[in-house]
Amino acid sequence: MGGGKRVVVVGAGFAGLAAADALRARGAEVTVLEARDRVGGRVWSVPFGDGAVVERGAEFILPDYEVMQSLATRFGIPLVLKGTPYGRRTAIGEEAVSDSDLEAAFERIRRGPPAGAASVGEAIAALELAPRQAALLRTRVAISNGHPVDDLDASVVEESASTFGDFANWTLAGGNMRLADALADELGDILHLSSPVRRIRWSDAGISIGTDDAELDADAAVIAIPTAPLGEIEFDPPLEGATASALRAVTYGQNSKLFIRLLTPAPPSAVMSIAGHFWTYTQLGADGEPAPFLVSYAGTRAAIEALGGSEQPERWVAATLSLRTDLDLDADPAAALLSNWDEDPWVRGSYSARSLASPIRDDDLQRPIGPLFFAGEHTAGAWHGLMEGALRSGGRAAEQLLDSRP
Ligand SMILES: Cc1cc2nc3c(=O)[nH]c(=O)nc-3n(C[C@H](O)[C@H](O)[C@H](O)COP(=O)(O)OP(=O)(O)OC[C@H]3O[C@@H](n4cnc5c(N)ncnc54)[C@H](O)[C@@H]3O)c2cc1C
Structure with missing residues (x-):
């Protein structure tokens, strides 16, 4: 089934592109x-x-990204082994934790959250680790989720546990965006850029979608955009019910990246600032040689603000330089590149966070509302927050749509 169905996909991130790809493969228009x-x-x-x-947004391809790796193979895009010890970020100086203490902390966290702990903060406290070990874990989880540990569901301990330790990680040669470009190339002129969707009228009989200069009729839509811009679309009738309230409840973490040139390229490394709530890393380039830049990655909104936010990037540059005195970094703040996502109107955050106060309701987020099907990393269940999740969610929404009644 699916042949001849007219479908509009809203959003050409990984989720929307994967949805469009799967829909076309089964004959939809x-x-x-x-x-x-x-x-x-x-x-x-x-x-x-x-x-x-450099990757202003998503960077790390992890070992279990099967969909992303098979798409890379399909388009002949090589993976570059980064060599970054992603799962083994160390702290240094007064914050240092020995390798054996770090391993012991990882081991404890791999056993899952202690019974009765509601938040990650409570779970880590219940492990009764030495203060430095506990501080390292708290900060690491907060940075990765871009959200304070006291409002992260304790189950995030298990999600995080798989990212502690030693494992390979990659990016796509020439940049992860090459995959989006390759999928977009296949779409040709059915893809319309600079076309924000403003209105969606819908009923069981079909939909009508309005942009600033066009109105499109179709049988159904896959809506593959983050929830902040989704909230700005005028729906007629308004979206109601469990899916709509689950969409409104999604909370986004806040993460920013800072790229600083390395005057002398350095081998892969990963060092955290616990007090500063950021981690810094170096990596290999596509030629297998050390890449000529360092990335600094900060999380939680409070941490980003404390580092100077968009207004004073020189503060974060200075904090990074004083952490990584082992590296030959370009100290000129004007030569650095800051990438913030909270001010981006098409997302207003980095990725969905398992907030305790406002949980991600995985099942409700995957349920359609009439002819409207939802995709995006925030609908990806255990894969939320990741490129792989976005791709999988697009495929899932396409299947749901094509298997639904005409
Ligand atoms: C700083 C940062 C670091 C990250 N690091 C990693 C990482 O290392 N590894 C990893 O796997 N993932 C990482 N991620 C997460 C990853 O980027 C996302 O999970 C994934 O790219 C989300 O894809 P998506 O298609 O769901 O959403 P998006 O990529 O946000 O795509 C949605 C698209 O919809 C468009 N849109 C929005 N509103 C409208 C509208 N009204 N009309 C039309 N179009 C609209 C947007 O412009 C956008 O192109 C990171 C993200 C950030 C921000």
Whole structure:
């Protein structure tokens, strides 16, 4: 089934592009509407310094990203082994934790959250670790989720546990955005950039979607956009029920990235600032040689603000320089690149966070409302917050739509 169904996909991030790909493979007639003047959404690779490419958004491809790796194979895009000890970020100086203490803390956390702990904060406290070990775990989980540990559901301990330890990680050669571009190339002129969706009229008989300069009729839609811009679309009738309230409840973490040129490239490393709530890393480039830049990654809104936010990036540059005295970094703040997502109108955050106060309701988020089907990392259940989740959610929404009644 599915042949001949007219479907509009809203959003050309990984979720929307994967949905469009799956819908077309089964014969649907697809149009994709994207607000930005590029595809990829939170996957955004840009040139930096002398011939390097950096990821302003999603960067790490982890070992279990089966969908992403098979798409890379399909389009002939090689994976670059980064060599970054992603799962083994160390702290240094007064914050240092020995390797054996770090391993012991990982081991405790791998056993899952202690009974009765509601939040990650409570779970880590209940492990009764030494203060430095506990501080390292709290900060690491807060940075990765972009959200304070006292409002992260204790189950996040288990999600995080799989990212502690030693494992390989990659990016796509030339940037992760190449995958979005490859999927978009196949769509050709059914993809419309700079076309933010403003209105959706819907009933069981079909939908009508309005942009600033066009109105499109279709049988159904896959809505693959974050919940902040979703809330700005005028729905007629308004969205109600469990799915609508689950969408409104999604909380986004806040993460920013800072790229600083390395005057002398350095081998892969990963060092955290616990007090500053950021971690810094170096990596290999596509040629297998050390890449000529360092990335600093901060999380929680409070941490980003304390580091100077968008107004005073020189503060974060200075904090990074004083943490990584082992590296030969370009100290000129004007040469650094800051990537903030909270001010981006098409997302207003980094990725969905398992807030305790406002939980991600995985099942409700995957339920359609009439002819409207929902995709996006926030609907990806255990894969939420990740590129792989976005891709999987697009495939899932496409299948749901095509298997639904005409
Ligand atoms: C700083 C940062 C670091 C990250 N690091 C990693 C990582 O290392 N590994 C990993 O796997 N993941 C990472 N992620 C997460 C990853 O980027 C996301 O999970 C994934 O890219 C989300 O894809 P999506 O399609 O769900 O949403 P998006 O990429 O946000 O795509 C949605 C698209 O919809 C468009 N849109 C919005 N509103 C409208 C509208 N009204 N009309 C039309 N179009 C609209 C947007 O412009 C956007 O292109 C990171 C994210 C950030 C921000």
